[in-house]
Amino acid sequence: MTGDGPDRPERPERRDGRPGRTGRGGGNGGTRARSADGRLPGPLLRQRAERGPQTVPELPYPSAAVTGTAGCSYAELDRRARSIAARLGAQLQPGSRVMLVYPQGPDLAGALFGCLYAGMAAVPLVLPAPGATEAVARAVRRCAPDIVLTGSDGWTPLAVDRTRTQVLEADGARVSGEPVWRLAQSWRPVGVLPGAPAYQRYHDDGAAGGRVEPAMSHSDLADVTTELAQAVRLGTDEENVGWIAAVHGVEDAVWRILLPIRVTA
Template sequence: MCARCVPQAVSGPSRSGGGPAPSVYRLPGPALRRRAVRHPEGRPYEPYDCDFAGLDRRARAVAARLGRLLPPGSRVLLAYQPGADLAGAFYGCLYAGMAAVPLVGGGPDGAGTVAEAVERCRPAAVLTGADAWTALAVDRSRTQVVEADGSRVGGDPVDRLAQEWRPVGVLRTAPGYERYVADGLGGGRMEPALRHGDLADAVGELAVAAGRGTTEDSLGWIASVHGLEDAVWRMLLLAPGGVGSA
């Protein structure tokens, strides 16, 4: 996500003010659902034409489609440019109880990086935008490729799929995010998975820091300590209060 995705004024609970510790912050998926119900027209990311209700609808559609194809716990590679489509796919994986592996922008070598990432992380499926589906360098006889954007997921309308979605029980200990690093060392590497609870704890801390006026660079440093890449913490830190706010 671009730099403008960082909320300019984030209100979050403070430990010194008696607010909850990061360990009790809501998991990211349920947090977005709550925000979509309470503030449907609020904007999670300022640069993109998407409100909380729209992001939740995209995520439910992705989760419904993934639920038809894969069991919970499956690894899903996300090949997108920064934007609302990436955020919808990421939250869709969380809603479905699957582990998202974002590959934002295709890496330094474009299609070649996608092929290397698929070979290295062996995802059960790849999600990508409809405009990139045909050209994506993936052996479809081995790996399912599903196009997912704001209009359709796997060829089905987002609105219809979103209505079909049913929640799955997602534990704090279930893997939610895995980072692929395209560093050129033998085709890249996978870093240890972060659990849903890890994501909630990390973004809870980020929300508190942002509420205290912490600079964007410092927020990025906090996120990196927790193992979150730039695009991921920006998606999770929903304006104006992150996953920990109501």
């Protein structure tokens, strides 16, 4: 998988001028639709929330209990996702690019699934710790997101030109100042194509800049998590599950959010 720096080969572009994903699926929401809706990450979470709302999705590894999952129940994660999707849908068109600036945890998980629910492409910038925001400005310049989602707990004075890029604060209590429960009630599902862009991995290269990988579709994410779930069932250890995810272009924090939804009964 390649980045899109000046020294890399050209790739097909989506109609909006952003790079399309080659190989696994169509970055423009195109023709690939092998995955049934029930396997797509967004609809799968909705099913889990309806059938086992109080279940907490977990990975079968000791170290994953704290950092490896969303850290909340299906019902809570679904509520967070619906509230964020409702706000995004009121401000952006499906297919828009949304940067997620959070440390690992339920806020990041809710934002990721909120993008999936809204049919928008998530570009996570996972912070190593609250306050470690020095990479944000160059990531925004490189990725040109339509909006930046971040937390609202006092560590988010991001170095972003807000006259050019909108910043929306979202956590488990409020989204852009509005209560999560109220927004969640106002959410209405959108028709998300399996081949529509869902996720892009961003690499921060420090002062040299950064690079963003081609978009993975909802169907791509379903295929990767299915493969990871099969590896888990075969007894593959945590390190090698992470290696498989990385080979497919899914970063550590993201597979740790998505996979528990797939493997938890």
